[in-house]
Amino acid sequence: MKKIIIAVDGPSSSGKSTIAKAIAKAVGYNYIDTGAMYRAVALYCLRNHLDCQSVISHLSDLSISFVRMEDGSQHTLLNGEDVEKEIRTLEAGDMASQVSQVKEVRAFLVAQQQRMGDEKGIVMDGRDIGTVVFPQAELKLFITASPDVRATRRYKELVGKGEQPVYEDVVKDINERDYRDTHRAESPLRQAEDAILYDNSDIPFEDQMKDYIRFFNDRIH
Numbered sequence: 096m097k098k099i100i101i102a103v104d105g106p107s108s109s110g111k112s113t114i115a116k117a118i119a120k121a122v123g124y125n126y127i128d129t130g131a132m133y134r135a136v137a138l139y140c141l142r143n144h145l146d147c148q149s150v151i152s153h154l155s156d157l158s159i160s161f162v163r164m165e166d167g168s169q170h171t172l173l174n175g176e177d178v179e180k181e182i183r184t185l186e187a188g189d190m191a192s193q194v195s196q197v198k199e200v201r202a203f204l205v206a207q208q209q210r211m212g213d214e215k216g217i218v219m220d221g222r223d224i225g226t227v228v229f230p231q232a233e234l235k236l237f238i239t240a241s242p243d244v245r246a247t248r249r250y251k252e253l254v255g256k257g258e259q260p261v262y263e264d265v266v267k268d269i270n271e272r273d274y275r276d277t278h279r280a281e282s283p284l285r286q287a288e289d290a291i292l293y294d295n296s297d298i299p300f301e302d303q304m305k306d307y308i309r310f311f312n313d314r315i316h
Contacts, residue, residue, distance in 0.1 A: 105238035129221035134182035137190035235290035
């Protein structure tokens, strides 16, 4: 059976990471969380008090990789340190949205991402996977949901991690990230012409998965 590349794009908190992980598990592919890579760069900036431009000269000092835990989850390593929890905060997410606008940072990470797809058999999610990283991907999904649904998801996620977010702050963060992601000069968030647009606002996850696997099977046969 031939292997393909599956590109999953979409705005913040659309569920694309959860979807990409589930698809990868269902079809036996490797999952690559590109958002975590940008968040790792963002965390490096926060820890070292660097702004988005200053980090350019430090990129050669960064090593970003992934490790699979015993429970099957995937954690992000920054220079060998497990930073999975630290990169999932609102602060890291906001900084990630900012550093992702820097051309040199994107080039640095896109090159790594493309090498990960050399042998195919991967599911990669982000904001420019189907348009920039893998425009040749055989299956492209553009996952979206209404702003209210996405804000509620993000709020519940943060509460579940023991944080005490203010809902209005989460809404503001979602809106600001949407604007930055769609208006940045480098690789803005947009739907690839050959991507399947999928609004999952009101669709149960099990029903979504049936659709995604159907799309996958259509591409490999």
